[in-house]
Amino acid sequence: MKTHFQNRLAAAAIAAGTLLGAQAVSAQETIKVGILHSLSGTMAISETTLKDVMLMLIEQQNAKGGLLGKKLEAVVVDPASNWPLFAEKARELIAGEKVAAVFGCWTSVSRKSVLPVFEELNSLLFYPVQYEGEESQRNVFYTGAAPNQQAIPAVDYLRDVEGVTRWVLAGTDYVYPRTTNKILETYLKDSGVPAEDIMINYTPFGHSDWQTIVAEIKKFGSAGKKTAVVSTINGDANVPFYKELANQGIKAEDIPVVAFSVGEEELAGIDTGPLVGHLAAWNYFMSVEAPENAEFIKAWQAFTKNDKRVSNDPMEAHYIGFNMWVKAVEKAGTIDPDAVIDAIVGVAVPNLTGGYSAMMPNHHITKPVLIGEIQGNGQFDVVWKTSGLVVGDEWSDFLPDSKPLIADWRKPMSCGNFNTVTGKCGGKGT
Amino acid sequence: MATGPSLGTVLRRGLVAFALLMGLALPVAADTDSLSARITALATGDFATKEAIIVELAATGDAAAVPALRALGDGDLQIRKADRKVIIAVRDGNRLTAVDPVTGADLGAVESGALERIRVNNNLRRALRAAVGSLTLLSKDVTVRRLAAESVFKSLDPTALETLDQAIQVETDERVRRLMVQARAAAILQTDRPEAEKLEAVAIIADRGDQDARGVLSAVAASSEGEVKDKALASIALIEQSLAMWEAGQNIWYGISLGSVLLLAAIGLAITFGVMGVINMAHGEMVMIGAYVTFAVQEVIRTSAPWLFDASLLIALPLAFLTAGAVGVAIERGIIRWLYGRPLETLLATWGLSLVLQQAVRSIFGPSNREVGAPSWMSGAFELGGLTLTYGRAWIIVFAIMVFALLVVVLKRTAFGLQMRAVTQNRRMASSMGIRTTWVDAMTFGLGSGIAGIAGVALSQIDNVSPNLGQSYIIDSFMVVVFGGVGNLWGTLVGALTLGVVNKFLEPYAGAVLGKILVLVFIILFIQKRPRGMFALKGRAVES
Secondary structure: OHHHHHHHHHHHHHOOHHHHHHHHHHHHHEEEEEEEOOOOOOOHHHHHHHHHHHHHHHHHHHHOOOEOOEEEEEEEEOOOOOHHHHHHHHHHHHHHOOOOEEEEOOOHHHHHHHHHHHHHHOOOEEEOOOOOOOOOOOOEEEOOOOHHHOHHHHHHHHHHOOOOOEEEEEEEOOHHHHHHHHHHHHHHHHOOOOHHHEEEEEEOOOOOOOHHHHHHHHHHOOOOOOEEEEEEOOHHHHHHHHHHHHHOOOOOOOOOEEEOOOOHHHHOOOOOHHHOOOEEEEOOOOOOOOHHHHHHHHHHHHHHOOOOOOOOHHHHHHHHHHHHHHHHHHHHOOOOHHHHHHHHOOOEEEOOOOOEEEEOOOOEEEEOOEEEEEOOOOOEEEEEEOOOOEEOOOOOOOOOOOOOEEEEOOOOOOEEEEEOOOOEEOOOOO | OOOOHHHHHHHHHHHHHHHHHHOOOOOOOOOHHHHHHHHHHOOOOOHHHHHHHHHHHHHHOOHHHHHHHHHHHHOOEEEEOOOOEEEEEEEEOOEEEEEOOOOOOEEEEOOHHHEEEOOOOHHHHHHHHHHHHHHOOOOOOHHHHHHHHHHHHHHOOHHHHHHHHHHHHHOOOHHHHHHHHHHHHHHHOOOOOOHHHHHHHHHHHHHHOOHHHHHHHHHHHHHOOHHHHHHHHHHHHHHHHHHHHHHHHHHHHHHHHHHHHHHHHHHHHHHHHHHOOOOOOOHHHHHHHHHHHHHHHHHHHHHHOHHHHHHHHHHHHHHHHHHHHHHHHHHHHHOHHHHOOOHHHHHHHHHHHHHHHHHHHHHHHOOOOEOOOOOHHHOOEEEEOOEEEEHHHHHHHHHHHHHHHHHHHHHHHOHHHHHHHHHHHOHHHHHHOOOOHHHHHHHHHHHHHHHHHHHHHHHOOOOOEOOOOOHHHHHHHHHHHHHHOOOOHHHHHHHHHHHHHHHHHHHHHHHHHHHHHHHHHHHHHHHHHOOOOOOOOOOHHHHO
């Protein structure tokens, strides 16, 4: 932003000469890292934690001596759960503060809102939340799960281990649940589930009266076939949903619910006693036994000065993303975005579940998929995990117009939506 | 462990049944040694192995396995790391005691860090439910027998037939007996017994007439042939007919329940907006404050007086009223009194205030949800014919009616109510009669806010206790008040219930999203026709 920059110049000119010199030196000594998470408004509930995690990671890195011999400096802005404000704040971070990389966003709509800014100003965004896929952008690194790293393994688990043959796909009415459910519906139908055994239900954001829907699920589940609910219900609507399930006596033994947006943080607001056995699919659980995880939790609880603070999957995604960025910058020897984008593909760093995650050419990462069951203490017990790592699939194989697309940001292809049928770059999502 | 004669017979019968059904040779006698060997085996192996062991334990018919199985289901069956011995961890306050799973002998206190929980998954929980069910059918306690019969009905486990036959013969309680007969019928349908017996079983299940019965019969219809299939299909049709009738009743109940929530949220606004005419966008935050007071009360009770937990909501009620009321008075004195007669500015000021209050709560309590527990008298559900009514919702309906009645009494029967109405109807005249109008204004606003705080106590039971709690109710509250008729409490009551019932009748057909939109369109059209709502106030006061 030119005007902004001019203002700064003017302000600097007013300052005394010696002071100016001092400022210039200190500005060179730090590398700025942008944190773009809502600290107020509806999404503050989830995003505030991620801001804290980033602050901790930056502090740890500085304790290790910083990056390229310089200290890291966190620049925190508050987009206030307001989607257009995300774009504005992103511009402020990149053009105004000149940050080297931005870690941020939670909802898909906030990510979509900042994409053009990152493209125009050529900066880096690390996006830590599971999402619906159907996107691969040169400047964005998707460290959360794509649908094939969460939804599809969860359905496989229910079908193969619990013998589920009848499905309720329940979600909040917006892009992530709708796309995920479209993928799952095709996947289920391809695997031979008849249409009458799939019930799809959408509810508004923040839906709080679940009586009718839970009764419908109960009715749908009494058709003599093993039934399960696949829930893409988002945020605050989950607590009343689970409370109603418990009140109407739906136990996990009868109709298990597998959720993709319910983690340790969300469970902190509920008495989980009646919910024991309901499931969640993630790439990380706080209860995972691994030395890296134990160390991370210890550091996190010390950082927040709260020994009851929980950790969750998007936090791990930031942990992985941040370490990947650090490694890529070290590899490239510069914070220049183009150099980092080239250097980061293939970078592998430890994840918190005792393995390594690698950045793939499609800017998605490899992750293990874990299925956990809710326990009475608000934690999850891992009951199943994929035998190896799963590569994030940006363009789903279960949506007809995405099937032929692939993304590969390595030269010479450098394309986020290469159509393997026509042999051309471009198609959906341009 | 001493094995009494009756237990011995049970054991032998169970073993015979096991042998017959499994087609295996008679295994070694199930004495305590093999019991504890099996329980120890639960500590190792994967979920499938554990499931096989549970099925074996159930088949022995040895009720001595029940405590271990129950503990396994509850996550209390643990491994003592030091010697890999399987024990039951009994928690009493902060003290953890190890108990032998077979003999029940006390093995002394343990640290939770020295234990390792034996993990279960849903398949194991199902197997456990079936096992504990079939093992406790002959229990002395009638509630245990009832639960056992229900579990066996759900497990559809033919191996339990032998025990069921026995239990039915000695059962004295008529209701439990009926449940056992139903469980037996459900189990028979899973075997290849003669058709006549199966037809009889179908009839027994059909008599039950609920969703579970429909589930069992649907499975039978899908897997059998001939007369059994026809009869099952006919019974399903009958059950569905009666369930459809109950469904209408269920919708009315859900509607009233949603209506009572709307009423609670809106009733405070009916005073601040309806009676005083203040467009109070911070109304939702008063509800939120009430919910946080409930949380704070429960926190204090949890740490210092756990035995008071069931009374926590009753304690929270007056505190929530006073806290939210005090905040309300402060708002009126600090902001609103300068803005009377300027609705637009009031709207903006209170909206800004609502953001300030939200952020304040976010800073104090943190952005994440806070857990507000349900007292035991508000948990669970009861059956009324074909209806499932949850206690929580039932109490909220009762509570909403009580709050409404109380408010009507305050407004119509007390001196304060009289002054309040006088001030709203003719401020100058009231002032000349010696009423301190500014004091009445503050108290009225405080009353409205206090009532909103009380609503927050109730809403903490069904919704998130988070800084956003109020936002989700503010639009609905205004809708109810405007629809019912501004300034009329009865209008608010009828408005809330109408919107609740209409919403719940639309939801099954139109879906939750479209249903909400349709209700909104309906209100817009209604307001076009009757701008003053359902029960418009008439007279001079309105026209001025």
